[in-house]
Amino acid sequence: MSTSSEKTLGGRRAQAARNDEAILEAARAVFLDDPKAPIAAVAERAGVGISALYRRYASKEDLLRQLCHDGLRRYVAEAEAALAEPDDWAAFGTFLAGVVEADVHSLTVHLAGTFTPTEEMGRDAMRASELATALFERARASGRIRPDVVVQDLGLLLEACAAARVPDPERTGQLRRRQLAVLLAGLSVGPATDPLPGPAPAAGEFDWRWRRRE
The missing domain is CATH 1.10.287 (Helix Hairpins)
Incomplete structure (x- = not known):
């Protein structure tokens, strides 16, 4: 008792x-x-x-760090859940939709560089990258992704979805889901697919944002 x-x-x-x-x-x-x-x-x-x-x-930095680490953990959780999906293309779409729904990349866009990441965050970021790459490679193996797309393109895709934001949260969700559908169509192989312009994003090219800004 x-x-x-x-x-x-x-x-x-x-x-x-x-x-x-x-x-x-x-x-x-x-x-x-x-x-x-x-x-x-x-x-x-x-x-x-x-x-x-x-x-x-x-401190404020501790709070910002917690917010972004929570977002990173959510990203990892969405990726791990999607890996259980047997259909390779569906798993890829499920992962992206889950991350967009969680609004993880709004934190990246707005808060990168406002705090010093911990070693644990670094390990979780590596895990997130490994999972995203696994899902991307599965989608590529399905033959649905155009050959000149690289896994680093996913970060830009997710940030583009996060940029859709209006005062009404429900409408924001609708716009982001629509944006994701448009961008996924752009990743897909089509009957007359023109080459993508410019060099593809490189691994680590956007890591500079996470360096603490004084």
């Missing part, structure tokens, strides 16, 4: 979890709108005291 002290502790933990969820949700909204916003704006939007926020996150 639970004691009153155990119930009190459990209640405090539940409240702390609710506060943390509210803080992260508020931080995502605040910093996607303005990466330079003060941390106090997050506390105000989350409806928690600034001291409660600082007990969980010692």
